Amino acid sequence: MKRTNTFEVRPRSESDEALLQGVIDATASFWNELTYACRQRFFDDESIWETDEFRGQYKGQLGAVGVQTVTRKNNAAWNSFFALLERGEDASPPGYWENTDDGRDLRVFVRNDSYEIQWGEYSRVEVPVGQDLKDKYNMGYFERLRLEVRGDPKWSGEQGELEIQYDEVEDTYRAYQPVTIDESELDSPLASEEAALDLGVNNLVACTTTTGEQYLYDGEELFEQFRATTEEIGRLKSKLPPEQDTSRQIRRLYRKRSRRRSHAQKALARDLVERLHDEGIATVYIGDLTGVMEPQPSPEINEKLNHFWAVTQFIDQLRSVCGEYGIQVQEKSETWTSQACPDCGEQAETVRHRETLACSCGLDGHADLTAAETLLRWNTDQQVRPMARPVRFQWDNYEWR
Numbered sequence: 001m002k003r004t005n006t007f008e009v010r011p012r013s014e015s016d017e018a019l020l021q022g023v024i025d026a027t028a029s030f031w032n033e034l035t036y037a038c039r040q041r042f043f044d045d046e047s048i049w050e051t052d053e054f055r056g057q058y059k060g061q062l063g064a065v066g067v068q069t070v071t072r073k074n075n076a077a078w079n080s081f082f083a084l085l086e087r088g089e090d091a092s093p094p095g096y097w098e099n100t101d102d103g104r105d106l107r108v109f110v111r112n113d114s115y116e117i118q119w120g121e122y123s124r125v126e127v128p129v130g131q132d133l134k135d136k137y138n139m140g141y142f143e144r145l146r147l148e149v150r151g152d153p154k155w156s157g158e159q160g161e162l163e164i165q166y167d168e169v170e171d172t173y174r175a176y177q178p179v180t181i182d183e184s185e186l187d188s189p190l191a192s193e194e195a196a197l198d199l200g201v202n203n204l205v206a207c208t209t210t211t212g213e214q215y216l217y218d219g220e221e222l223f224e225q226f227r228a229t230t231e232e233i234g235r236l237k238s239k240l241p242p243e244q245d246t247s248r249q250i251r252r253l254y255r256k257r258s259r260r261r262s263h264a265q266k267a268l269a270r271d272l273v274e275r276l277h278d279e280g281i282a283t284v285y286i287g288d289l290t291g292v293m294e295p296q297p298s299p300e301i302n303e304k305l306n307h308f309w310a311v312t313q314f315i316d317q318l319r320s321v322c323g324e325y326g327i328q329v330q331e332k333s334e335t336w337t338s339q340a341c342p343d344c345g346e347q348a349e350t351v352r353h354r355e356t357l358a359c360s361c362g363l364d365g366h367a368d369l370t371a372a373e374t375l376l377r378w379n380t381d382q383q384v385r386p387m388a389r390p391v392r393f394q395w396d397n398y399e400w401r
């Protein structure tokens with residue numbers, strides 16, 4: 001079974017960064033030249049499987065293995081294309097890695113047997129580069145480009161091909177490492193616990209579990225970024241000539257905005273579900289969305305939910321990751337959970353003020369967490385353990401920390 005470790009990598013110096021960019025640029029040029037040559041042959045009705053002419057050309061930058069890896073990736077793209085054609089489907093031949101509005105498509109592939117990751121206090125990954133680039137950056141013959149790794153591996157097993165992507169929007173390098181793991185690693189021996197989620201916009205997710213864990217995913221930082229981008233879009237729009245309703249720059253900002261959100265959503269779903277899996281959670285209750293607007297349905301919150309956070313898209317994301325981990329998702333009515341006291345059950349006399357919920361029984365809790373806890377207590381047959389101190393996660397443009 002395959003799983004993917006994702007982590008951030010960072011060059012240790014400006015010179016290392018220039019070197020990494022050199023590898024990335026060479027990979028893109030190589031991919032594009034290869035693709036161009038293949039497309040020419042394809043449109044001339046010739047066989048595309050003769051790409052040896054490029055081997056020498058990029059070896060100095062990518063190394064022999066690097067050249068081979070890009071070639072194989074490119075061949076794989078053509079094979080998929082031909083397979084689609086054979087099935088009579090409408091398909092277009094592999095394309096170029098171009099400058100697009102939302103940033104260039106930039107990445108490096110490293111074959112599974114040619115990189116090494118050392119995990120620990122100073123995690124790092126070493127990747128091979130071609131001799132010409134080594135010479136240019138004064139690296140020794142046996143030296144490799146060494147990058148710092150930020151984040152921990154979630155999975156261990158046989159390592160697959162490493163892919164490092166450069167995100168121009170965030171100016172970060174993200175690494176994706178597929179690993180083949182033992183099936184048995186997926187069986188959680190405890191998997192009988194339950195959790196409930198309260199979804200919102202200030203806190204995107206508040207979660208409580210029957211094991212007594214409480215998590216809060218804070219949406220403030222993301223929303224601030226969203227708001228700033230939206231304002232910038234508005235400013236640019238107001239400057240457009242009357243006959244024009246958009247521009248390249250505006251389209252780029254829209255894409256940047258939605259790309260940032262989907263990255264944060266995917267990362268949140270994965271971070272949360274992996275925590276739940278580790279806790280032995282088998283079932284997750286999600287309040288249906290009518291509850292999100294309680295106690296006062298506000299157009300502003302509604303707008304934020306759909307426009308900023310795209311909450312239904314997030315739920316789909318969450319369902320899919322839960323499915324991957326064998327966790328069942330149940331939507332439950334959430335009406336009143338945000339007003340109810342999880343300790344004594346009082347609903348009418350509680351006082352909700354901003355982030356807190358207070359009850360005459362003495363409860364004074366975080367409103368979103370108490371809502372999640374109430375939803376959990378109302379739906380589970382299990383005993384709920386005393387709640388631990390909540391853990392709050394914030395988005396740092398790369399992961400939830």
Ligand SMILES: [Zn+2]
Nearest residue numbers: 341344359361
């Ligand atoms: Zn109470």
